[in-house]
Amino acid sequence: MARDKNIIIIKHYGRIVDRLFFRSEEVRTILIASAFHKEGRTTTAQGLAFASAILRPSKQILLVDADFRNPSLHCILSRKERPGLLDLIGGDVNEASDCYQRSELPNLTVMTAGGTSGGEVTGLFRGEAVMGCLQNAKERFDLAFYDSPPVREYLDALYLSRIVDTVLMVVRPKISRLDEVISARNDIHHAGGKVIGLIMNDFRNPIPSFLAKHL
Ligand SMILES: Nc1ncnc2c1ncn2[C@@H]1O[C@H](COP(=O)(O)OP(=O)(O)OP(=O)(O)O)[C@@H](O)[C@H]1O
Numbered sequence: 001m002a003r004d005k006n007i008i009i010i011k012h013y014g015r016i017v018d019r020l021f022f023r024s025e026e027v028r029t030i031l032i033a034s035a036f037h038k039e040g041r042t043t044t045a046q047g048l049a050f051a052s053a054i055l056r057p058s059k060q061i062l063l064v065d066a067d068f069r070n071p072s073l074h075c076i077l078s079r080k081e082r083p084g085l086l087d088l089i090g091g092d093v094n095e096a097s098d099c100y101q102r103s104e105l106p107n108l109t110v111m112t113a114g115g116t117s118g119g120e121v122t123g124l125f126r127g128e129a130v131m132g133c134l135q136n137a138k139e140r141f142d143l144a145f146y147d148s149p150p151v152r153e154y155l156d157a158l159y160l161s162r163i164v165d166t167v168l169m170v171v172r173p174k175i176s177r178l179d180e181v182i183s184a185r186n187d188i189h190h191a192g193g194k195v196i197g198l199i200m201n202d203f204r205n206p207i208p209s210f211l212a213k214h215l
């Protein structure tokens with residue numbers, strides 16, 4: 001079962017991971033973004049993180065849930081909800097390492113979204129704490145993937161796009177609208193982010209639903 005799962009993950013994400021490692025000098029922190037809901041950001045962030053960890057066992061991989069609007073990694077991966085990114089950048093936790101949790105793969109670390117700040121969260125992405133968090137990730141991990149809320153709904157991903165090395169945009173042909181995808185990409189560019197690629201999710205070969213939900 002685990003072997004079948006790995007084969008499916010590598011089939012879907014292996015080539016993208018190879019390309020990311022090819023550019024790993026310049027690309028270490030990667031934001032997974034999309035225009036709207038349900039386009040597959042979480043599925044893609046997980047798929048890339050798992051494929052990276054499977055294909056490069058000597059590399060350390062980090063998967064971060066930076067979607068405070070719809071945090072889901074803790075449920076999907078059965079990790080504890082807190083402390084996570086929001087606890088860290090909100091100041092409830094001092095050390096990033098307190099928020100790192102193990103996964104089922106020895107070289108894949110997970111950071112959940114953490115607790116709600118009770119206030120406006122977009123502003124937290126502008127603060128120094130989030131920069132420190134990204135810096136820590138760069139020092140400790142070879143690749144870090146950040147799940148995020150939809151670009152056309154919230155500013156969170158735009159602020160994050162400025163401080164990560166690069167952005168991968170997810171497009172789901174069955175539901176994505178071309179004009180909104182283009183607008184989201186332009187929004188990221190105007191915010192100072194760099195989109196290095198679009199990932200077509202659920203195009204011809206949907207991931208089996210048992211796996212898409214529990215990657
Ligand atoms: N390639 C795929 N094949 C099959 N199912 C998929 C695929 N991609 C996503 N799904 C399913 O579609 C739903 C939405 O996917 P996902 O949660 O990854 O999107 P999202 O962009 O993170 O959504 P949200 O805006 O709710 O955070 C999930 O039930 C997921 O299992």
Ligand SMILES: [Mg+2]
Pocket residue numbers: 041042043067070072147
């Ligand atoms: Mg999601």
